[in-house]
Amino acid sequence: MADAKARATAAPPTIRDVAELAGVATSTVSRALSNPGRVNRVTRERVEQAAASLNYVPSSQARGLSSGRTNAIALLVPDVTNPFYFDIIRGTQNQLKAAGYTQLLVDTEESAEMEADTLRKMQRTADGFILAASRLTDAQILEAASTQAIVTINRSSANAPTVMIDTPGAVVQALEHLTSLGHSKICYVGGPASSWSNAKRWKTFEDESRERGLITSHVGPFTPKTTSGAAAADAAARTGATACIVFNDLLAIGMLQRLRERGIRVPEDMSIVGCDDIFGADFCNPPLTTIASPIEQAGRVAVSMLLAQLDPLHAGSTRRLAVMPTHLTVRGSTGPAPS
Amino acid sequence: MADAKARATAAPPTIRDVAELAGVATSTVSRALSNPGRVNRVTRERVEQAAASLNYVPSSQARGLSSGRTNAIALLVPDVTNPFYFDIIRGTQNQLKAAGYTQLLVDTEESAEMEADTLRKMQRTADGFILAASRLTDAQILEAASTQAIVTINRSSANAPTVMIDTPGAVVQALEHLTSLGHSKICYVGGPASSWSNAKRWKTFEDESRERGLITSHVGPFTPKTTSGAAAADAAARTGATACIVFNDLLAIGMLQRLRERGIRVPEDMSIVGCDDIFGADFCNPPLTTIASPIEQAGRVAVSMLLAQLDPLHAGSTRRLAVMPTHLTVRGSTGPAPS
DNA sequence: CAACTTTTGGCAAACGCTTGCCGCTTTGGT
DNA sequence: ACCAAAGCGGCAAGCGTTTGCCAAAAGTTG
Numbered sequence: 074m075a076d077a078k079a080r081a082t083a084a085p086p087t088i089r090d091v092a093e094l095a096g097v098a099t100s101t102v103s104r105a106l107s108n109p110g111r112v113n114r115v116t117r118e119r120v121e122q123a124a125a126s127l128n129y130v131p132s133s134q135a136r137g138l139s140s141g142r143t144n145a146i147a148l149l150v151p152d153v154t155n156p157f158y159f160d161i162i163r164g165t166q167n168q169l170k171a172a173g174y175t176q177l178l179v180d181t182e183e184s185a186e187m188e189a190d191t192l193r194k195m196q197r198t199a200d201g202f203i204l205a206a207s208r209l210t211d212a213q214i215l216e217a218a219s220t221q222a223i224v225t226i227n228r229s230s231a232n233a234p235t236v237m238i239d240t241p242g243a244v245v246q247a248l249e250h251l252t253s254l255g256h257s258k259i260c261y262v263g264g265p266a267s268s269w270s271n272a273k274r275w276k277t278f279e280d281e282s283r284e285r286g287l288i289t290s291h292v293g294p295f296t297p298k299t300t301s302g303a304a305a306a307d308a309a310a311r312t313g314a315t316a317c318i319v320f321n322d323l324l325a326i327g328m329l330q331r332l333r334e335r336g337i338r339v340p341e342d343m344s345i346v347g348c349d350d351i352f353g354a355d356f357c358n359p360p361l362t363t364i365a366s367p368i369e370q371a372g373r374v375a376v377s378m379l380l381a382q383l384d385p386l387h388a389g390s391t392r393r394l395a396v397m398p399t400h401l402t403v404r405g406s407t408g409p410a411p412s
Numbered sequence: 413m414a415d416a417k418a419r420a421t422a423a424p425p426t427i428r429d430v431a432e433l434a435g436v437a438t439s440t441v442s443r444a445l446s447n448p449g450r451v452n453r454v455t456r457e458r459v460e461q462a463a464a465s466l467n468y469v470p471s472s473q474a475r476g477l478s479s480g481r482t483n484a485i486a487l488l489v490p491d492v493t494n495p496f497y498f499d500i501i502r503g504t505q506n507q508l509k510a511a512g513y514t515q516l517l518v519d520t521e522e523s524a525e526m527e528a529d530t531l532r533k534m535q536r537t538a539d540g541f542i543l544a545a546s547r548l549t550d551a552q553i554l555e556a557a558s559t560q561a562i563v564t565i566n567r568s569s570a571n572a573p574t575v576m577i578d579t580p581g582a583v584v585q586a587l588e589h590l591t592s593l594g595h596s597k598i599c600y601v602g603g604p605a606s607s608w609s610n611a612k613r614w615k616t617f618e619d620e621s622r623e624r625g626l627i628t629s630h631v632g633p634f635t636p637k638t639t640s641g642a643a644a645a646d647a648a649a650r651t652g653a654t655a656c657i658v659f660n661d662l663l664a665i666g667m668l669q670r671l672r673e674r675g676i677r678v679p680e681d682m683s684i685v686g687c688d689d690i691f692g693a694d695f696c697n698p699p700l701t702t703i704a705s706p707i708e709q710a711g712r713v714a715v716s717m718l719l720a721q722l723d724p725l726h727a728g729s730t731r732r733l734a735v736m737p738t739h740l741t742v743r744g745s746t747g748p749a750p751s
Numbered sequence: 752c753a754a755c756t757t758t759t760g761g762c763a764a765a766c767g768c769t770t771g772c773c774g775c776t777t778t779g780g781t
Numbered sequence: 782a783c784c785a786a787a788g789c790g791g792c793a794a795g796c797g798t799t800t801g802c803c804a805a806a807a808g809t810t811g
Contacts, residue, residue, distance in 0.1 A: 085535060085559075087767055098791045103769055113789060132536045134476040135767035138796045143473065153502050156495070156691065163492050166519055175537070178517045180505055196424060197471045197797095198514070220424075299695070326695055352495065356638070356665055358697035426797055437761045442799060452759060474797030477766045536767095758807070766798085777788070 086127040095123035106131065133175075146379060147177040147199040149188055151206050155297065155323060156351040157368065161205050161226065164372020172380055174200075183265065185209055192217050201379045203372075204228060208267045222382045224375045228269045229394075234382065236375045236395045240270060240348060241277035243364040243399035247318055247346045248281050250362070250401055255410035256287075256316040256344060260309045262328070263293025264320030271320055274348070278318060290314055295324055302327015310335070315343060315410045322347035322354045322363055329357055329406065340408030350402055359405030366399040425466040434462035445470065472514075485718060486516040486538040488527055490545050494636065494662060495690040496707065500544050500565065503711020511719055513539075522604065524548055531556050540718045542711075543567060547606045563718045565710055567608045568733075573721065575714045575734045579609060579687060580616035582703035582738035586657055586685045587620050589701075589740055594749035595626075595655040595683060599648045601667070602632025603659030610659055613687070617657060629653055634663055641666015649674070654682055654749045661686035661693045661702055668696060668745065679747030689741055698744030705738040 092099040097120060104111045105120035112120075123129075137143040148165050150158040162178060169176045177199055181188040185208035192202060201222035207214065215232040217223055223233045251259060261278045264271040275291065282289040292308035295301040297320060306328040309317050319325040325347030332339055339345055339359055347354060350365035374395045381392070431438040436459060443450045444459035451459075462468075476482040487504050489497040501517065508515050516538055520527040524547035531541060540561035546553065554571040556562055562572045590598060600617045603610040614630065621628040631647035634640040636659060645667040648656050658664040664686030671678055678684055678698055686693060689704035713734045720731070 089767080099768075100770075100792075101790055104790085107769085111789080116790080128532070130533055130536060132477070132767055134473050134482065134536065135796090136769075137473040138471070138477055138767080138798085139769040141769095141796080153505060154498065156498075159493065159495075159498065162517075163519070166492060166517070170519075175516060178501075178505070178515060180502075180509075193467070194469055197469060197473065330695055352493075353692040353695065356669060356692065356696045358695065428797080438798080439762075439800075440760055443760085446799085450759080455760080471797050474766090475799075477768085477797080478799040480766075480799095752811105754810090756807100756809070758805105760803105760805085762803085763801100765800090767796105769794105769796085771792105771794090773790105773792080775788105775790085777786100779784105779786080781783090 086129045088129070088131065090127055091120065091124045091129050094127060095120045142383075143198060143200050144173060145175040145177050145199050146201045146203065146376070147179055147191070147195050148203045149179050149181050149191055149205065149207070151181055151183040151208065153178065153180040156353065157321065157323070157349045158205060159352070160368035161372040161375075164369035165203060165376050166372075167369075168373040168376035172376070174376075174380075181208070183208065183267070185213070185267065189213055189217075192221070196221055200383055203375050203379060204233075206268060206270065222379055224379045224382070226371055226375050229273075234378045234393045236371045236378065236397065238270075238366045238368070238371055238397045239399050240274050240364060240366070243348075243366070243401055244274055244277045244318065245281055246401040247362075247364060248278070248285065248287070250403065250407065251316045251318075251344060251346070252285060252287065254316075254344065254408065255412075257410070258288045258290075258312075258314045258316070260290045260292060260312045260314035260317045262295065262305050262309055262317050262319040262324060263291060264295060264297045264324065266294040268297075268320075274318075274320065288314075293320070295320070297321050297323050299323050299327035299330070302329070303331040306331035306335070306337075310337060310343070316346070316407070317343065318346045318348075320348060322349045322351045322361060325361055325363070325406075326353060326357050329359070329361070333358070339406050342411055344407040344410070346401075346407060354402075355404065362404045362407040363402055364399055365402040367397050371395075371397045425468045427468070427470065429466055430459065430463045430468050433466060434459045481722075482537060482539050483512060484514040484516050484538050485540045485542065485715070486518055486530070486534050487542045488518050488520050488530055488544065488546070490520055490522040490547065492517065492519045495692060496660065496662070496688045497544060498691060499707035500711040500714075503708035504542060504715050505711075506708075507712040507715035511715070513715075513719075520547070522547065522606075524552070524606065528552055528556075531560070535560055539722055542714050542718060543572075545607060545609065561718055561721045563714045563721070565714050568612075573717045573732050575710045575717065575736065577609075577705045577707070577710055577736045578738050579613050579703060579705070582687075582705070582740055583613055583616045583657065584620050585738075585740040586701075586703060587617070587624065587626075589742065589746065590655045590657075590683060590685070591624060591626065593655075593683065593747065594751075596749070597627045597629075597651075597653045597655070599629045599631060599651045599653035599656045601634065601644050601648055601656050601658040601663060602630060603634060603636045603663065605633040607636075607659075613657075613659065627653075632659070634659070636660050636662050638662050638666035638669070641668070642670040645670035645674070645676075649676060649682070655685070655746070656682065657685045657687075659687060661688045661690045661700060664700055664702070664745075665692060665696050668698070668700070672697075678745050681750055683746040683749075685740075685746060693741075694743065701743045701746040702741055703738055704741040706736050710734075710736045 105117040205226045207228040218233040290312040347363035350363045354361040444456040544565045546567040557572040629651040686702035693700040
């Protein structure tokens with residue numbers, strides 16, 4: 074019975090209740106709880122006991138109002154649906170929880186505008202922001218970073234601390250892997266045009282391929298979803314390439330399906346290399362050779378960098394850039410070039 | 413340059429600034445912005461203009477303090493990593509955003525204790541809670557529901573409004589599917605012991621199997637992760653069953669891998685039916701026959717029910733239970749029983 | 752035109768907490 | 782034993798909103 078109807082009866086205890094029970098002033102309670110060392114041990118213990126017996130939980134609202142800090146940070150991702158971001162979400166969530174912060178998760182729907190808007194709307198709500206694969210321009214990032222603490226993931230910018238995933242490094246590995254298998258006509262299957270990391274991957278691909286004297290092609294842009302895989306596969310097949318390096322695993326998995334439908338065998342007729350090593354890359358058919366990276370760790374590092382920015386203690390030691398290592402995980406989707 | 417170092421200069425405008433600029437009292441600004449109709453139109457427009465020109469964003473903290481509402485709801489999931497919850501997260505996120513609410517995502521790590529703890533700690537932080545696959549006891553839910561707005565997903569309880577996914581209905585479909593394929597020895601592969609929906613599925617399985625005169629077995633409990641699939645597959649194989657209905661797709665996919673390793677062909681030697689139709693179920697090898705449900709929609713419905721609870725306007729019409737339909741999606745992991 | 756009712760805007764009191772400042776006790780040094 | 786310093790707790794002023802109450806202005810009615 075005691076549900077919605079009966080609710081809203083007893084108001085939760087406030088700091089005042091605790092103070093009264095402990096026989097001290099509210100200021101003492103506040104300090105005892107959030108600044109131990111500022112009060113005598115016996116006092117603190119008395120306060121703690123009172124708080125515990127009342128089941129007291131400080132109001133983060135009130136705390137935020139008066140202290141100016143919210144103890145929350147916002148994580149902006151382009152698409153909560155994309156498994157790539159799930160590892161980031163998990164990583165940040167873990168680290169934030171450990172630091173006593175709350176995570177505010179926002180899906181910006183791949184839109185720069187929405188991202189900027191969120192940044193503005195939440196300026197008071199969050200102490201800082203982690204921008205995953207931001208679609209913002211350098212200027213926008215600069216502006217945002219000028220008023221709030223920001224860390225970007227996979228979107229390098231001189232204007233804010235960044236966690237990079239060293240995909241370029243792994244693109245080289247992938248290329249080496251493919252050439253050693255005898256491939257010489259390789260296609261890069263591109264992701265969203267607005268994606269910074271897509272541009273980066275493509276460029277590395279171009280440069281490195283040229284150096285190796287490979288015949289390259291490029292198709293795209295494609296939305297990074299499995300559903301775009303069909304179009305991507307068709308386009309890639311048309312280029313005559315015997316191997317593809319694909320913007321991300323989602324797209325690659327979609328391609329795998331389409332290629333099977335079309336009777337193009339992977340890896341016999343065409344080799345596919347994905348990127349990110351997301352959930353599913355290991356059990357799709359065939360299992361995907363992919364550029365793996367410690368995504369979850371990237372999330373954790375981002376949090377650390379952000380927290381360092383917030384905490385004056387660490388102000389000096391703030392790193393501006395962290396690069397996460399990557400490596401090629403070879404599975405079944407790559408094989409010798411067709412002779 | 414204008415980053416961390418130079419930050420913290422200009423404080424964001426407050427309601428006072430807006431009031432001053434518009435030449436009215438702060439109370440009028442407050443009303444103009446959040447209760448239009450309470451002020452004259454020309455006044456409102458003046459205020460709106462002032463607010464816009466200052467780029468004013470109300471402090472949710474202060475608003476929460478004085479109004480008692482936070483405009484945030486918390487979503488508690490046992491494991492953010494589990495793709496099943498991806499869809500719930502997405503569904504709630506969408507619906508909440510549409511209603512102007514912020515989502516607080518919390519991973520309770522499959523722990524009832526952590527769940528209860530979060531509920532307590534966030535009582536002031538969130539206006540309501542959505543408990544996905546709650547591990548709480550009925551009594552705990554009752555207690556929580558008595559002080560805060562709560563909706564559960566896949567955890568029926570008389571003590572709080574619930575969104576159910578009608579898996580039992582689909583278990584029947586799965587059983588029918590399997591028997592029509594000639595299977596008579598079927599094994600239920602169980603999920604976490606503390607999972608309510610696991611218990612429900614198992615019971616339906618038992619009842620329906622008995623009615624059909626099938627030879628059943630049961631293995632488990634298993635952690636619902638792909639990594640537990642190996643153990644589950646081995647256990648299931650030992651029972652001599654020719655088909656398995658598996659607690660969820662994660663586990664089922666893990667089993668698929670293990671069975672392949674062991675040379676047990678799916679579906680020739682053994683048929684597998686999963687549950688949830690998560691991301692990946694369609695492209696694993698073989699594609700998984702599974703009990704599909706509109707999970708994202710379940711998330712949306714949960715939000716609606718919660719918001720109805722919060723908004724006194726809808727107080728009367730609050731539904732206590734919503735049941736989401738399910739259906740069997742047949743793919744490659746089920747086939748005729750071995751003869 | 753008087754007597755009302757509505758509409759509209761302002762005043763000021765919360766909301767629950769933090770924190771600068773002050774002053775009383777202890778403590779320690781000489 | 783005296784004084785400075787350190788330790789500790791209280792006072793009270795905010796933090797940025799919302800909202801109950803009131804009064805002035807405007808509109809309505811007979």
